[in-house]
Amino acid sequence: MKPFLDMQLGDRIVTLMAALVLVLQIAMVTQRWIVVHIRIFAAQSLFLAMIAATIAWFNHAPHIYAAAALTVVVKVILVPILFERLVVRMKIHEEIEPIVNVPISVVISGGLTLVGYVVAESFYRPEMPGLGHNALAVAISLFLIGFFNMINRRKALTQVLALLSLENGLFLAAISLTYGMPLIVELGIFFDVLVAAMVLGILVYRIRETFESMDVSRLRRLRG
């Protein structure tokens, strides 16, 4: 196959998977059950790893495979297991209550996606073809929706999940713009994510122990 056709095929695959990642992000906004929330996050990260692998394949950039493998290990396996254990240990049974109700949240997420596209459009240069124009738009949308999701949730654990999905957006942006950062930087970021997940997990557990709730609005009591 000619390289140009190859690029086109790669672009289509990446676009399709980026769309799936976006759908999963919106699904996270609607989800009320925390365990399902965690699994959607794992699925989203898996698609992200597949995008990374596709970009690595079509750009002949073997070091991105390492990033893809790290994504699978850290975000698809370790972090979800960590969080599911936390859920079991804290015996969370109640549903997530968003601040804005779910239908409006979904419509707002749709609007944020549009903002993401408009912003990404201004980065687009037709003279620089390549993978990732759409992926960048999806990445910015992921970032915005993740941010919105963080504001929209009361419970600390779901806010951490939103933060991680926001980080997924950053990863997608990095990989679609630069075709991967140097491996050492990637390693640092993944180590960061893992440590952040663990530290935040412990923090959430402590908040729960102290206040008998994960509702962060109760933290105001600290002001004495």
Place this chain on the structure above:
Amino acid sequence: MMERLIDRMIENVTQLFLLLALAPLVTGVIRTLKARLQTRRGPNILQPYRDLGKLFRKGMVIPETASWIFAATPWIVFFSTVLAGLMIPMVAADAPLGLFGGVLAVIYLLGLGRFFLALSGLDSGSSFGGLGSSREMTISALAEPAMMLAIFTVAIGAGSTGLTEIAGAAIGQNWRFLAPAQMFAFAALALVLIAETGRIPVDNPDTHLELTMIHEAMILEYSGPYLALIEWAASIKQLVLMTLLINCFWPVGLQHTWFGFGALQGIAWLLAKLLLLSCAIVLLETVNAKMRLFRVPELLAVAFTLGSLALVSTFLF
């Protein structure tokens, strides 16, 4: 000219026959497959035909408070649904009544039937009827915009809202539903299909003993031939929406014209695709629990957002 007219008539009659005969079969297949998946024996596939036959032979009870709307509704619902069914491409891209209107006409014909069903639910004077009507209207008011957006996405790709053109443009691009816009639109339309045909996360089609029932609550006062007409129309509507979904997004095997060996091939493909979609519906119904009524708007908000994303991404991707 004369020959063309005769051809048209043959097409119409064939599609009419397919619609009327196939619709109860689809309902029966879904029921049986669902029962098998839940390790029950389930009714025979042909049970819906027997039910219809039995209902047509029975007498009727009409509520004292009912007006002419109660008597007119079954006919209006039945004929508007059949007419909508003749306007969609089933076997060939060329829909028999495609000349009379495109996809908007189909949606509004189905809407007309729904409007009269809701009226008759109120007309019968029972409190369940009113409940059912109000629920049906709530859901359809939310489902319709999502459906419109999804359909417009496909229509933009084809450059026309005529279903013949849409299906014609789709032929030959069998894998185009892998494009993000098509995928979003497909997902939105699939959610709408579930809501409109009263499938499980939204409504339970198996029982009229549930307090949250929607369709069954509206038609609770109907009996005998009228009930048969309404039930038949409901299964035809399901067939119409399913055919619309598979032929707009996955037109494998859809023919350009009606004649010769191609038509038989088209029918075979149609049956195969309907079976596949039925399996998907069965799976979806089995793994999901029915939603609380107040959660249904959330599902439809997702459909709406997907539909609008689909429409927007046709311009962006």
